[in-house]
Amino acid sequence: MLAINKPTTLYLPQSESKRASMYFDLPYGSHYSQAPFQLKRAPALAAFAAYSSISAGVAIGMTTLSGALMIAGGVASLIGAFTGNEFLTKFGMVAGIAGGVTGAFSAAGGGAFNYNPLTEGFGGSQLGAAAGKAKDFFGDIFGNSEAVDAMGVTGDATIANISESAVPSVTADSFASDAASSFGSGTKMGVDLSAKVGAGATKAASSGGGLFSQLLGNKDAMNLVGGAAEGYNAFQDREAQQPLIDSNVDLRNAQTGQVNFETNLAQDRYNNMQAQPGSNISVNQDAQVFAGNQNQTSPRIAVAINGEVKYMTTEEYAAYKQQNSSGGGLLQQGAA
Amino acid sequence: MKEFNGTPQEIGEEISRAIPPKLQEAFARVVKAGMKVMFSEQTHQMMMEQLSADGEMDQVLGEGIAGLMLLLFQKSNQTMPPEVIVPAGIYLLSEAADFTEKIMKEKVPAEIMASSISVMTNIILEKMGVPKDKMDAAMNKAAQGGYQ
Numbered sequence: 001m002l003a004i005n006k007p008t009t010l011y012l013p014q015s016e017s018k019r020a021s022m023y024f025d026l027p028y029g030s031h032y033s034q035a036p037f038q039l040k041r042a043p044a045l046a047a048f049a050a051y052s053s054i055s056a057g058v059a060i061g062m063t064t065l066s067g068a069l070m071i072a073g074g075v076a077s078l079i080g081a082f083t084g085n086e087f088l089t090k091f092g093m094v095a096g097i098a099g100g101v102t103g104a105f106s107a108a109g110g111g112a113f114n115y116n117p118l119t120e121g122f123g124g125s126q127l128g129a130a131a132g133k134a135k136d137f138f139g140d141i142f143g144n145s146e147a148v149d150a151m152g153v154t155g156d157a158t159i160a161n162i163s164e165s166a167v168p169s170v171t172a173d174s175f176a177s178d179a180a181s182s183f184g185s186g187t188k189m190g191v192d193l194s195a196k197v198g199a200g201a202t203k204a205a206s207s208g209g210g211l212f213s214q215l216l217g218n219k220d221a222m223n224l225v226g227g228a229a230e231g232y233n234a235f236q237d238r239e240a241q242q243p244l245i246d247s248n249v250d251l252r253n254a255q256t257g258q259v260n261f262e263t264n265l266a267q268d269r270y271n272n273m274q275a276q277p278g279s280n281i282s283v284n285q286d287a288q289v290f291a292g293n294q295n296q297t298s299p300r301i302a303v304a305i306n307g308e309v310k311y312m313t314t315e316e317y318a319a320y321k322q323q324n325s326s327g328g329g330l331l332q333q334g335a336a
Numbered sequence: 337m338k339e340f341n342g343t344p345q346e347i348g349e350e351i352s353r354a355i356p357p358k359l360q361e362a363f364a365r366v367v368k369a370g371m372k373v374m375f376s377e378q379t380h381q382m383m384m385e386q387l388s389a390d391g392e393m394d395q396v397l398g399e400g401i402a403g404l405m406l407l408l409f410q411k412s413n414q415t416m417p418p419e420v421i422v423p424a425g426i427y428l429l430s431e432a433a434d435f436t437e438k439i440m441k442e443k444v445p446a447e448i449m450a451s452s453i454s455v456m457t458n459i460i461l462e463k464m465g466v467p468k469d470k471m472d473a474a475m476n477k478a479a480q481g482g483y484q
């Protein structure tokens with residue numbers, strides 16, 4: 001069925017008119033002016049602004065947070081220094097401090113992450129100092145207990161200054177012994193596990209020297225390395241899974257699109273089956289839409305009465321004929 | 337060395353350079369998703385709300401981009417590396433400001449950019465579990481050489 005909407009003219013203040021035109025995606029003012037077209041393609045930020053206050057939190061680990069701060073810190077410092085923005089200037093400072101953890105341990109390579117202490121001889125004291133500052137910072141931010149838990153640092157001692165007595169004596173032999181015992185004893189496929197693992201661990205511990213020995217001698221540093229490696233591995237896992245997630249999302253979108261299409265198709269078919277011819281199909285039911293007279297419900301016909309043309313509805317004409325059987329004849333029929 | 341003027345384009349370039357190679361791909365993916373959401377045909381009507389929103393430009397930009405980043409993070413089923421949230425936010429903020437410059441025929445000052453980034457960063461950090469008061473205190477301590 002043909003549907004014709006009668007145009008409605010609203011007279012609004014200019015600002016309201018502009019707002020309404022954009023809301024309903026209708027042209028405003030001159031069709032040749034640029035602003036409405038461009039504005040309609042401007043970034044839709046306001047809708048997201050509300051989301052910032054209602055969205056759930058972003059659960060991240062300490063290592064991840066230090067990485068996040070460190071990347072943005074350099075640019076924040078730059079902009080802060082240029083504009084005098086106090087927040088960005090200070091943010092740059094703490095980002096450098098917080099990034100001490102990531103900078104010290106990440107071997108990701110490149111940019112802020114390109115320092116590899118295992119290959120570039122990062123000294124134990126530097127390691128401890130950087131991590132100690134970061135630990136202080138995170139302690140201030142999250143409270144000491146959380147920072148301690150997250151970074152594996154006990155008490156108020158920094159890694160650099162931790163007392164020897166607090167660290168169990170770890171030697172090459174004891175490390176080898178621990179490693180062997182963790183693998184268990186016995187023989188598998190003719191190989192003495194204790195002997196093999198123990199020997200390998202002894203060799204690794206004794207030949208490492210330098211940083212390796214220092215790390216082995218400091219359980220907190222080991223925890224810290226473990227935490228950093230864990231965070232890095234988690235990130236690697238996420239990265240590896242991303243293509244699969246993307247493809248699943250694409251697949252789901254495609255399936256949703258197909259379901260929507262089929263639903264629309266079924267709806268159209270149903271509507272077509274339900275369509276019935278109207279009782280008055282020879283008359284355009286929308287013919288009166290623009291006539292300006294909403295009370296006029298049926299077309300009038302022209303009749304000749306006593307030599308004069310009169311316009312009346314079919315009902316009026318029928319009544320007239322009944323009263324005056326010899327009345328005039330029908331001249332024409334059609335919409336008035 | 338190229339002079340830095342704090343324009344949106346320069347800030348976008350700077351933050352892109354700061355991304356470690358390992359995160360470049362994730363960064364690009366997040367930026368692409370953000371651009372798609374910001375400039376898509378489906379969301380352009382929301383711009384009306386932005387233009388009629390009360391408040392300063394830095395608040396509108398900062399809060400808008402922060403919300404967008406959090407939305408993207410949630411929509412990624414939290415698989416988006418959190419490290420790229422703030423950097424990608426800064427980049428998208430620079431894109432939004434750049435666009436605003438073009439349609440308004442008016443420069444977005446570096447101070448507004450800085451303020452927008454501050455607003456956005458504060459919101460995101462709070463969502464990351466960093467309380468604002470404690471962050472402010474730590475920043476003041478850092479400024480006074482407290483972590484030396």
